[in-house]
Amino acid sequence: MLILGIETSCDETAASVVEDGRRMLSNVVSSQIDIHRKYGGVVPELASRKHLETINLVVEQALSRAGRSFRELDGIAVTYGPGLVAALLVGLATAKAVAYAFELPLIGVNHIEGHIFSNFLEHPENRFSTDKLVPPFIALVVSGGHSDLVFVEGYGKYELLGRTRDDAVGEAFDKVAKLLHLGYPGGPIIDEIAPKGNAEAIKFPLARMKDDSLDFSFSGLKTAVANFVKNHKLSIEPQSVADIAACFQRAAVEALVEKTFCAIEEKGLDKVALGGGVASNSHLRSVFKNRAEKNGIEVYYPPPALCTDNAAMISCVGYYKMEHSVPRPFESLTAEANLELESWI
Ligand code: KG4
Ligand code: ZN
DSSP: OEEEEEEOSSSEEEEEEEETTTEEEEEEEEEOHHHHHTTTSOOHHHHHHHHHHHHHHHHHHHHHHHTOOGGGOOEEEEEEESSOHHHHHHHHHHHHHHHHHTTOOEEEEEHHHHHHHGGGSOOTTSSSOGGGOOSSEEEEEESSSOEEEEEEEETTEEEEEEEBSSSOHHHHHHHHHHHTTOOSSHHHHHHHHGGGSOTTSSOOOOSBOSSSSSOBOOHHHHHHHHHHHHHHTOTTOHHHHHHHHHHHHHHHHHHHHHHHHHHHHHHTOOEEEEESGGGGOHHHHHHHHHHHHHHTOEEEOOOHHHHSSOSHHHHHHHHHHHHTTOOOOTTTOOOOTTOOOOOOO
8 A cells, every 4th residue: 555645744844655554665855954043943934935835846756766656646644733734734735636636535644643653664774673563562752842652552542641741852952952052953963962071060950740740841951951051151161061961961861761661661561662853862762772671671763864754654654544444534634733642543
């Protein structure tokens, strides 16, 4: 079964052709980072305009790189939320046009579900082969917009166990990088400079709730970094910047790992899958790997190109939804900025 996936929820215009849910035939991503960089964040109007300019070319490339034509497709999967409405609408309009013209089923996909499913795609370069990843498992989705802890009971069966009560973890990485004048997006830059710093130099608060819940909270950690920078006026000294980056990263990752392992234990599971842009963070991956090895838990994560936004993960969800016959009616499928993760079986 061949599914064309389309993703435009934020600042990547993406299209991909995936065969039978797990075999990626093409994965085209056109990033808008250069456009938004000078504003220090995504500007919705600019994102929408750029998606409109790029989407047709990206879809054509996805098909040509896969060596397939529209007529060979079995369905169209498209992200309909959560995300920026004006951005989502471009992908939706395109997907509807193709579905209508070629009389194909149209499947609406939740972006968070996509990040979870990115783990199902083949990636032989990763020694943690994902071929054997099947539910049930715990998923941690960590990106610029989300920090969600999900119990994936089956394909399409979810229980949200925890989420952030304020900022998303990627947002915190980006804001801390901004405070340190490191550039945008900040996550990859902090990831790169943190190993040069001393992660014991400053004690920042852990990014979690003090109660027993599995929720996260990153605004206290972000404020602690802001206060530290203000009080110490250290922004010009490279070693201090590296120390702050290392201590912030450590505090953020520790909370994510701690709550995730609580969830694994609570549900009596032995598998965890990571997804979202922050899942490519090297410190996060190595802490997860070490802790998992010690506890006999298997940890899965996609290669970096499938951690950040892409359309292959959307095609993948589309495949499983088609398998379970859950295409949404054409007319009622619309952009939903705050779409929640819902089970569909
Ligand atoms: O999944 P994604 O591409 O978009 C959203 O759905 O938000 O995630 C982007 C986020 C940004 O906040 C970026 O700074 C962060 O992921 N990110 C990282 C790394 N690579 C990307 N954060 C920490 N370490 C990284 N290596
Ligand atoms: Zn995302």
